[in-house]
Amino acid sequence: MNILVTGGAGFIGSHTLIELYKAGHTAVVVDNLSNSNPVALQRVAEIIGVTEIPFYRVDIRDREGLERIFAEHKLDACIHFAGLKAVGESVEKPWEYYENNIGGTLTLVDVMRGHGCKNIIFSSSATVYGDPAEIPITEQCPKGQCTNPYGWTKSMLEQVLMDIQKADPQWNVVLLRYFNPVGAHPSGRIGENPNGIPNNLMPYITQVAVGKRQELGVFGNDYPTPDGTGVRDYIHVVDLAAAHVCALQAIGRKCGMGIYNIGTGKGYSVLDMVKAFVKVNGVEVPYSIKPRRAGDIATCYCNPSKAKAELGWEARYGIDDMVRDSWHWQRQNPEGY
Ligand code: NAD
Ligand code: UFG
Numbered sequence: 029m030n031i032l033v034t035g036g037a038g039f040i041g042s043h044t045l046i047e048l049y050k051a052g053h054t055a056v057v058v059d060n061l062s063n064s065n066p067v068a069l070q071r072v073a074e075i076i077g078v079t080e081i082p083f084y085r086v087d088i089r090d091r092e093g094l095e096r097i098f099a100e101h102k103l104d105a106c107i108h109f110a111g112l113k114a115v116g117e118s119v120e121k122p123w124e125y126y127e128n129n130i131g132g133t134l135t136l137v138d139v140m141r142g143h144g145c146k147n148i149i150f151s152s153s154a155t156v157y158g159d160p161a162e163i164p165i166t167e168q169c170p171k172g173q174c175t176n177p178y179g180w181t182k183s184m185l186e187q188v189l190m191d192i193q194k195a196d197p198q199w200n201v202v203l204l205r206y207f208n209p210v211g212a213h214p215s216g217r218i219g220e221n222p223n224g225i226p227n228n229l230m231p232y233i234t235q236v237a238v239g240k241r242q243e244l245g246v247f248g249n250d251y252p253t254p255d256g257t258g259v260r261d262y263i264h265v266v267d268l269a270a271a272h273v274c275a276l277q278a279i280g281r282k283c284g285m286g287i288y289n290i291g292t293g294k295g296y297s298v299l300d301m302v303k304a305f306v307k308v309n310g311v312e313v314p315y316s317i318k319p320r321r322a323g324d325i326a327t328c329y330c331n332p333s334k335a336k337a338e339l340g341w342e343a344r345y346g347i348d349d350m351v352r353d354s355w356h357w358q359r360q361n362p363e364g365y
Pocket of ligand 2: 113115179206207227229244246248258259260298324
């Protein structure tokens with residue numbers, strides 16, 4: 029299939045491009061580069077052995093820009109990564125988050141249907157479960173109260189896409205609820221490249237390890253978890269990327285509506301991650317315990333068996349691979365791209 033990949037220059041998008049080409053698909057990337065660097069796309073092209081990947085520096089809110097892309101390419105489906113994703117920033121700038129994420133998706137979907145392209149895979153998030161009603165989280169678990177506008181954009185866009193599919197069953201819509209993506213391509217050529225101070229645990233750890241930051245702050249050690257620190261379902265980004273290829277196969281089988289948790293099903297604490305990083309990579313990661321971060325929950329990990337049963341997908345990489353590949357990328361690219 030020929031796939032429109034929105035946000036394809038970003039962290040998850042760039043890794044997914046590799047898995048798409050490996051599976052025999054081709055891609056056209058649209059990205060406004062608001063949170064990414066075009067060097068990522070050059071490196072993806074090197075890894076897959078093509079001269080370049082068709083790329084449009086276009087904002088998904090730009091209807092004419094999208095129309096031009098659809099006029100120039102026959103596109104079978106869209107994998108829709110483009111969006112703003114910084115939780116804290118979304119609290120400061122809610123309008124910008126709703127306008128970019130929701131406005132952008134509404135425009136994208138409208139242009140898609142205008143061109144008869146009614147297949148979409150959407151990047152959703154475990155955040156839609158709020159403080160989850162059950163652990164491990166299954167897709168049956170009710171959606172919850174999000175603690176920030178970013179989370180609400182995901183929750184609302186899920187509803188928008190479900191309603192569109194219900195009204196027009198020609199649509200195939202796959203919502204992938206990602207848990208905590210970490211790691212990098214094993215080549216060390218592409219990886220996570222946050223702007224400024226990282227919000228997320230793994231890029232913070234790698235920046236401490238490489239000497240860019242003094243120490244990791246561990247946000248709370250008094251949660252009801254085995255060691256008191258927050259527990260999450262970390263998933264290697266290459267596994268996550270592969271889930272999109274499986275979702276495309278489901279679209280090929282005319283799946284209609286599908287919702288899947290994409291995680292490993294294993295929960296690791298902040299200190300588990302730090303210890304694994306130190307053990308596998310032989311580097312120090314100084315840390316100190318800080319107060320809890322507002323909005324954080326104690327424990328979040330999924331039951332990924334629906335994705336295995338219906339998509340034939342399951343995670344293959346473990347915690348040691350995640351910490352090894354995260355470090356490999358950071359060490360080779362101390363300043364990012
Ligand atoms: P990322 O910021 O690296 O990638 C997103 C890309 O979208 C960036 O390249 C950015 O420039 C682009 N973009 C943003 N707004 C755009 C617009 N209006 N038009 C065109 N391009 C635009 O983020 P990522 O980690 O690769 O995440 C990809 C998707 O997965 C996002 O939708 C994110 O919300 C979702 N997600 C991420 C995580 C995570 O922890 N990384 C977890 C759950 C869900
Ligand atoms: N943490 C620290 N120190 C840090 C950063 C994080 O102790 O410097 C802790 C957090 O308190 C939490 C764990 O590490 O216990 C993971 O935190 P992240 O910020 O890496 O990830 P979150 O689970 O908070 O959030 C991630 C994504 C969100 C998404 C959410 C649910 O960043 O976009 O998963 O899918 F909404």
